Amino acid sequence: MATKLIPKELAKRPDRLSPGHRLCAGCGASIVVRQMLAAIDAPVVIANATGCLEVATTIYPYTAWRVPWMHNAFENAASTITGIEAAYRSLVRQGKIPEQNVKFIAFGGDGGTYDIGLQALSGAVERGHQFLYVCYNNEAYMNTGIQRSSATPLGAHTTTSPAGEVIPGKQQKRKDLTMIMAAHDIPYVAQAAPSQWRDLMQKTRKAVDCGGAAFMNVLASCNRGWRHATDETVELTQLAVDTCYWPLYEVENGQWRLTYKPKEKLPVEEWLKRQGRFRHLFRPENRHLIDELQAEVDRRWERLLRLCGET
Amino acid sequence: MSRFEALTGDNAVAMAMRQVNPDVVAAYPITPQTETVEFFAEYVADGLVNTEFICVESEHSAMSACVGASAAGARVMTATSSQGLALMWEIVYIAASNRCPIVMSLVNRALSAPINIHCDHSDIMGMRDSGWIVLFSENAQEAYDNIIQAVRIGEHPDVLLPVVVCQDGFVTSHGMERVEVFDDEAVKEFVGTYKPRYPLLDIEHPKTLGALDFYDYYYEHKRQQVQAMENATGVILAVAEEFNRKFNRNYGLFETYCLDDAEVAIVVANSTAGTAKVVVDRLRGEGLKVGLLKPRVFRPFPARELVEALKHLKAIAVMDRSISFGAMNNAGPLFLELVAALALHGVRVPIADYVFGLGGRDILPREIESVYRDLLRVAESGRVERLVTYLSVRE
Numbered sequence: 001m002a003t004k005l006i007p008k009e010l011a012k013r014p015d016r017l018s019p020g021h022r023l024c025a026g027c028g029a030s031i032v033v034r035q036m037l038a039a040i041d042a043p044v045v046i047a048n049a050t051g052c053l054e055v056a057t058t059i060y061p062y063t064a065w066r067v068p069w070m071h072n073a074f075e076n077a078a079s080t081i082t083g084i085e086a087a088y089r090s091l092v093r094q095g096k097i098p099e100q101n102v103k104f105i106a107f108g109g110d111g112g113t114y115d116i117g118l119q120a121l122s123g124a125v126e127r128g129h130q131f132l133y134v135c136y137n138n139e140a141y142m143n144t145g146i147q148r149s150s151a152t153p154l155g156a157h158t159t160t161s162p163a164g165e166v167i168p169g170k171q172q173k174r175k176d177l178t179m180i181m182a183a184h185d186i187p188y189v190a191q192a193a194p195s196q197w198r199d200l201m202q203k204t205r206k207a208v209d210c211g212g213a214a215f216m217n218v219l220a221s222c223n224r225g226w227r228h229a230t231d232e233t234v235e236l237t238q239l240a241v242d243t244c245y246w247p248l249y250e251v252e253n254g255q256w257r258l259t260y261k262p263k264e265k266l267p268v269e270e271w272l273k274r275q276g277r278f279r280h281l282f283r284p285e286n287r288h289l290i291d292e293l294q295a296e297v298d299r300r301w302e303r304l305l306r307l308c309g310e311t
Numbered sequence: 312m313s314r315f316e317a318l319t320g321d322n323a324v325a326m327a328m329r330q331v332n333p334d335v336v337a338a339y340p341i342t343p344q345t346e347t348v349e350f351f352a353e354y355v356a357d358g359l360v361n362t363e364f365i366c367v368e369s370e371h372s373a374m375s376a377c378v379g380a381s382a383a384g385a386r387v388m389t390a391t392s393s394q395g396l397a398l399m400w401e402i403v404y405i406a407a408s409n410r411c412p413i414v415m416s417l418v419n420r421a422l423s424a425p426i427n428i429h430c431d432h433s434d435i436m437g438m439r440d441s442g443w444i445v446l447f448s449e450n451a452q453e454a455y456d457n458i459i460q461a462v463r464i465g466e467h468p469d470v471l472l473p474v475v476v477c478q479d480g481f482v483t484s485h486g487m488e489r490v491e492v493f494d495d496e497a498v499k500e501f502v503g504t505y506k507p508r509y510p511l512l513d514i515e516h517p518k519t520l521g522a523l524d525f526y527d528y529y530y531e532h533k534r535q536q537v538q539a540m541e542n543a544t545g546v547i548l549a550v551a552e553e554f555n556r557k558f559n560r561n562y563g564l565f566e567t568y569c570l571d572d573a574e575v576a577i578v579v580a581n582s583t584a585g586t587a588k589v590v591v592d593r594l595r596g597e598g599l600k601v602g603l604l605k606p607r608v609f610r611p612f613p614a615r616e617l618v619e620a621l622k623h624l625k626a627i628a629v630m631d632r633s634i635s636f637g638a639m640n641n642a643g644p645l646f647l648e649l650v651a652a653l654a655l656h657g658v659r660v661p662i663a664d665y666v667f668g669l670g671g672r673d674i675l676p677r678e679i680e681s682v683y684r685d686l687l688r689v690a691e692s693g694r695v696e697r698l699v700t701y702l703s704v705r706e
Contacts, residue, residue, distance in 0.1 A: 043514045047379065055523045063519035068511045071521035072378050073401055079372035083337060083379025083387075086363035088512055090334040090385060094361050097384070100514055120375065123368030 005201055010038050014066065021064035022056040026230030028220030028237065029053045029136045031194045033107065036134065036218075037067070039201035040208055042101045045084055046070070049077035049112030052143045052222075053136065075116040078124035078133055081106040085129045103208040104131035110151035111141040114177050125186045125213035132207045132214040135177065138222035146225040150175040153245075154296065155289040156277045158225070163280035168289060173296055181215040182251045188214035190250035190259075195238035199248055199259050206252065219246045227276020239271040244301040249308060256307040265301070268294045312497060313558070318490040320483035323451040324390065324416040324476075325350030326490075327458035329360055330498035333414075334385035334505075337365035337376035341395040342428045343480040344418040348390060370395035374402035374413075381411035382520050384510025386462070389413065392480060393420035393434045400438070406473045407442025408536065409521060412465030412505075413473040415443075416458060419581065419632075420480040421670045429671020430480035432580070432632040435609075436644045442536055444474040444543055445610035447580040449566075451488040454478040456560060457607075459493075462502045463550045469542040471508075479582040481671065493558055501557055540611045547608055564613040566605040567620055569595060573602025575686035576621065578649060579630035580606045583667070583674050587630075590679045601683045606645070614652035621653070625690035627662040628682050630702075634666055642666075642699045661695045667702040678702055 016037040023030045029052060037044060045068045048054045054071045057064040072080040085104045091097040108117055113135040121133055140158045141147040148161040153174045157163040161170035182189045188210035190203040200218065207214035219240055221233045228236055240246035241260060245268055248260040269290055272278040281289050305311045318326060325347045328336065340348045355364040363380075367373045373389050381387045391399065396417060406413055421427040422434055435445060444464060448454040454476060461474035478484055509518055524532060544564070551562040566584075569591050570576055577587055584605035594601045604620060621627055631643020638647055646664035653660060665682050668674045682702075689695055 045383075045511060045514075058519050058522035060522040060524045060528050063522060065519050066517060068514065068517045069519045070379065070382055070511055071523075072375055072405060076372060076375035076402065079337075079367060079375035080379035082365060082367075082372075083335065083376030083381075084383040084511060086335050086337070086365050086376065087380040087383035087385035087387075090361065090363040091383075091512065094334070096334075097512055102512070102514065119368060120372050123372055126368070127365065 005039065005198065005205070013038055016044065016065070016067045017057065018064045018066055022059065023052060024224060024230070026223045026233045027052070028138060028194060028222060028233050031233065032136050032200070032218045032220045035194060035197055035200055036204045039204040040103055042103045042208070043067070044103045044105055047072065047077045047081035047084060047106045049106070049108035049117060050074035051109040051112055053107055053109070055143060074112055076120050077106040077108045077112060078117060078121040081131050082124045082127065082129040085131050105208070106131060106133045108133070108135055109142070110135060110137045110139060110149045114151045114175055115149050122184065125181065125184050125215060128212050130212060132204070132216065135217045136220040137217055138220050138225060139174070140222070140225050142222040142225045151177065154293050155281050155286070157280060158277070168280055168286045176300065178217045185254065186215065187212040188250070188252055191217045191246065192248055193219045193237040193241050193246055195234045195241060196248055196260055203250055203259070206250070225277065228274055232274070236271070236274060239266070239274065242266045243268045243271045243297065245271055245297050247301060247304050249304060256309070258304070258308040258310055261310070268297050313491050313493045315489055316492050317487050318451055319346060319485050319487055320451040320454050320478045321346035321418065321485065322350055323455040323490050324458055324478070325354070326492055327455045327498070328388055329354045330493070330495050331386070331388065331459065331462055331502050332360050332499070333362055333388045335363045335365065335377070335380035335387045336389060337367050337373045337380065337387070338389045338391070339367050339370045339373045339395060341370070341392045343420060343484045344390050344392040344395070344416065346484065347416055370398040371402065374399040374406060377413045378402055378406050378409060378411050381406070381413050382409060383512045384507040386505040387411070387413045388415070390416035390418070392418045393422055396434045396438065397422060403438055403441045403443065408532070410471040410539070411473055412471055414458060414461045414465060415473065415475045416454070417475050417477045418480045418484045419477050427670040428480070430482055430632070431669045431671065435475065435477050436633045436635070438475070439610060439644065442472065442540070443610060444472050444547070445608070446474065446476045447607055447609060448476060448478045448483065449582060449584050449605060450483055451478070451486070451490050454483065455490055455492070456554065456558070456562065459498055459501060460550050460554050460562070464543065464547050466505050467546045468508070470539050470546050472539050472543060477581060482582040497557065501554070543611050544613060562607060564608045564616050565620070566607060568603040568605065570602035570604055570620065572600060574600040574624060575626045575683065575690050576602040576604055576624050577628045577630055577679065577682060578604045578606065578645065580609070580645065581632070583630060583632070586674060586676055587679050590676050590683065594680065594683055599683070599687065612648055614655065617649065618652050618656040618658055621660065622658045624660050626686040627660050628665055628686050629662065630665045630667055630682070632668050634669070640699045661689050661693060663689065663695045663697065664699045665702050666699065672703060674702070
């Protein structure tokens with residue numbers, strides 16, 4: 001079992017993702033990864049889908065990773081980590097390598113997870129491998145230059161769903177991947193955000209100790225795509241949480257639990273207006289999209305409250 | 312030391328896999344490879360192997376998991392056919408480039424469309440530039456022997472490349488044959504244990520695998536793959552020699568049959584070579600100097616050795632079980648490569664291509680005989696009248 005989460009102690013640990021990587025200033029992904037890896041006491045082995053996190057941390061012959069790390073392709077981080085995990089179990093069982101309580105983690109962006117890698121992820125968790133899949137979700141394909149994904153919210157401007165003269169940004173709602181993963185009935189599923197770092201770290205610990213497949217969807221702002229200042233990353237993810245656009249909850253062995261309830265549920269507009277990707281929504285002719293987004297947030301929030309027994 | 316069993320090609324491969332006892336197998340069923348996966352699943356269920364068997368949700372994930380497991384430091388095997396291989400394609404290249412010595416059984420089947428479950432070689436020919444070592448097998452025995460040797464070839468420190476072992480769909484995979492099965496202990500001894508050089512699971516020495524590689528290093532890594540391929544030829548022969556010493560069956564880069572004194576010969580891979588041998592015997596009975604060359608190693612392509620074996624002939628026919636659409640004269644890949652090899656070495660033997668058996672179309676002894684009779688005419692006239700013939704097709 002994991003030891004108690006003592007921030008002072010954790011702060012003394014060397015970063016498993018070292019400084020010097022080439023992710024942008026204010027990138028949510030690196031904050032999420034460092035925070036999560038700091039929460040795990042045991043050795044870790046990582047598989048990384050193609051994406052910003054991968055390309056910016058391992059430009060040959062350099063690497064920012066101080067732990068075993070592998071990149072295979074875009075859509076197969078989940079299948080890759082299950083191959084590594086199966087090899088570990090096989091080799092340990094045969095006495096070829098020592099048992100070291102290794103934790104296996106896959107990192108993918110929303111492109112690699114919600115879209116191109118969904119099949120591999122679904123298969124991997126159904127097979128019951130012991131691993132944690134982390135989606136660092138910045139709500140678009142940021143590595144290729146901000147194209148829409150199925151995680152991109154309604155109305156958002158991306159380079160493939162541009163806010164034009166006729167079409168005001170993305171025309172479709174975002175997919176609820178956390179719900180899809182919960183429907184797999186695996187031991188642990190959670191939604192988290194780096195602004196609630198203690199919650200994020202505690203969930204990470206639960207996830208790697210759950211004894212089976214775990215999935216975490218972590219909102220990780222990309223200031224290039226969301227269009228905000230580099231020092232607003234954490235603040236903006238917290239606004240997503242406080243508007244209930246991104247509720248924090250977990251599903252542990254089928255038990256739904258809200259892990260953070262905002263004191264006051266802010267209007268989603270508070271979050272939208274801080275980001276350049278939604279700027280066009282504040283034109284009078286597009287106001288209805290904000291209303292639609294608010295309705296979606298309200299409906300999903302109410303459903304979540306029911307599932308968590310909060311109503 | 313060994314026993315004889317009645318086995319299908321699929322079963323023979325599964326038997327070899329059981330004896331190799333790999334650490335990880337990740338595979339997805341597809342006709343006509345399915346039996347291999349089923350037999351292997353039984354071995355796992357009966358506790359006859361130490362393997363972690365990953366029943367993946369697709370071939371793409373099969374190859375992805377194989378790459379992960381191999382990089383982790385495990386001995387890894389898989390099996391597929393046709394569309395399954397096509398779905399793996401992206402990761403097939405990554406397996407070779409990451410120098411993962413995975414062994415794959417490929418039961419050759421035609422590629423869609425139209426969908427077809429029967430034999431041809433379009434699947435393997437599509438991966439011929441992917442960086443895998445490619446071995447052909449005439450029958451179940453050769454598939455079994457090749458799988459065992461493939462483990463040693465791929466894992467050799469001077470090679471470290473994945474190896475694919477081909478056999479013909481249904482003809483070999485579902486045909487029951489008499490197969491010599493070696494003792495488990497003897498196979499175990501022959502394949503030894505895999506000692507990975509840079510296993511990901513060496514926790515104390517963390518490694519980054521699959522890094523982003525730009526114009527300043529990518530090219531050198533590709534050059535290293537070339538070197539590995541060059542090294543493979545010698546390793547394949549050395550492993551074959553050791554196999555011969557231990558199991559008393561001789562393998563080389565290719566097999567020749569009545570070739571030394573032949574005037575004309577057919578070059579054909581996999582099961583059709585077996586049929587061709589019967590035809591050679593029959594025609595030799597008539598006093599005709601016909602012979603056969605059966606490629607075993609297709610990658611690395613043994614150009615020099617092939618030319619050496621064929622240069623004395625008066626006419627050569629290559630029989631291709633696939634088409635390289637849009638290539639020179641819409642010929643088959645084996646023909647194209649052999650033509651280039653002969654030209655490169657300054658050997659001017661008349662040569663023609665016979666495409667046959669696409670989508671499992673039967674190839675009969677009398678059709679092979681007709682090829683030999685064509686060749687005898689070419690030998691006499693010194694002139695190839697038709698460069699590419701599509702055998703037994705309604706045109």
